[in-house]
Amino acid sequence: MRCGVELTAYLVNESRARMPELAEDPLAAAWIPESDRPAVRELWAEFAGTVYPHDDLVVSLRGRFIADTLARALEKDPDTVLVVCGAGFSSYPWLLPFRTAIEVDLPDMIAAKQARTAELVASGALPERDVHHHAADLAGAASREELAALVRKAADGRPVAYVAEGLVFYLPPDEARAVVGLGAEFGPCAVTAVSYWPAAAAGSQVLADQRTWFRSRSVPEDASYLTHHGLTELLGDGIEDCGPEDLQRRYLGRIDVPESELIPEYVAVSWHNSARGVPGQGVPGRANGATR
Numbered sequence: 001m002r003c004g005v006e007l008t009a010y011l012v013n014e015s016r017a018r019m020p021e022l023a024e025d026p027l028a029a030a031w032i033p034e035s036d037r038p039a040v041r042e043l044w045a046e047f048a049g050t051v052y053p054h055d056d057l058v059v060s061l062r063g064r065f066i067a068d069t070l071a072r073a074l075e076k077d078p079d080t081v082l083v084v085c086g087a088g089f090s091s092y093p094w095l096l097p098f099r100t101a102i103e104v105d106l107p108d109m110i111a112a113k114q115a116r117t118a119e120l121v122a123s124g125a126l127p128e129r130d131v132h133h134h135a136a137d138l139a140g141a142a143s144r145e146e147l148a149a150l151v152r153k154a155a156d157g158r159p160v161a162y163v164a165e166g167l168v169f170y171l172p173p174d175e176a177r178a179v180v181g182l183g184a185e186f187g188p189c190a191v192t193a194v195s196y197w198p199a200a201a202a203g204s205q206v207l208a209d210q211r212t213w214f215r216s217r218s219v220p221e222d223a224s225y226l227t228h229h230g231l232t233e234l235l236g237d238g239i240e241d242c243g244p245e246d247l248q249r250r251y252l253g254r255i256d257v258p259e260s261e262l263i264p265e266y267v268a269v270s271w272h273n274s275a276r277g278v279p280g281q282g283v284p285g286r287a288n289g290a291t292r
Helices: 004-018 034-050 055-076 107-123 141-155 173-185 205-216 228-235 244-252
Strands: 081-085 101-105 131-135 160-164 189-196 240-242 266-271
Touching: 004 034, 004 055, 034 055, 034 205, 055 160, 055 189, 055 244, 055 266, 081 141, 081 173, 101 107, 101 141, 107 131, 131 141, 141 173, 160 173, 173 189, 173 228, 189 228, 228 266, 240 244
Parallel strands: 081 101, 081 160, 101 131, 160 189
Antiparallel strands: 189 266, 240 266
8 A cells, every 4th residue: 555645546536436426437446456445445444534534525526526627628629638737546538538638746646547547448447548647746846847848838729727636735835836826837728726725724623633644644744725815816816716515515405514524625716718617517528528
């Protein structure tokens, strides 16, 4: 079993696999090798008992909202290029018909993603996709500049949909802000979607319990928190900023678990043009993905 931040990728996929109708990610479980599944389930149960038992809800809501946002971007322009930072074992390039996608993560995570992708494509579980895997530590300015140049070359003037998911809270404050605004360096960026923890939730008991658990698993305890105002300074006004209760209302029509009992993960979406979709309300094209 992996240690450090990489192991959180397994937790994310196990969480999404536990709520398939909400997450709408039929590939979530497939990314976990069969030999690792018992250990991943045990790890998830340990996390649920030690930190909180609702990671399946939070992570599924986050992924659903981001996927629906990306579907809107494709609906507007089918040539949109997808860039996902903190890609982990996310399925977006295979759930949606992006013609080109770039996945970015730490070197060990990218190596694992490449290997598992090859296995799943060979078995027929994944369709062939033009997906580029790029290993980078985005805490470094040089790595961010290298990624921006790579994206500009790959996109070649096409619009970019930029996702930074499950990432910025692991970075120091200045670097977190730089990653949030990185889409501006990609050329014509159509939409940015960023998941983050709000500054107002820094004292959350659930986050405190998670820090303790992280310490036992060699995951960095330090975290960066952002504010809505800070995000508007980076991404512009008119951000759609949704927390766990907002997303429950959107997708469940009710609040099953109050935010005080959850990891307070918010998703901010900024459309960088006049066309704005409303994710989750009749999203044409989701059913056109190869795995639907």
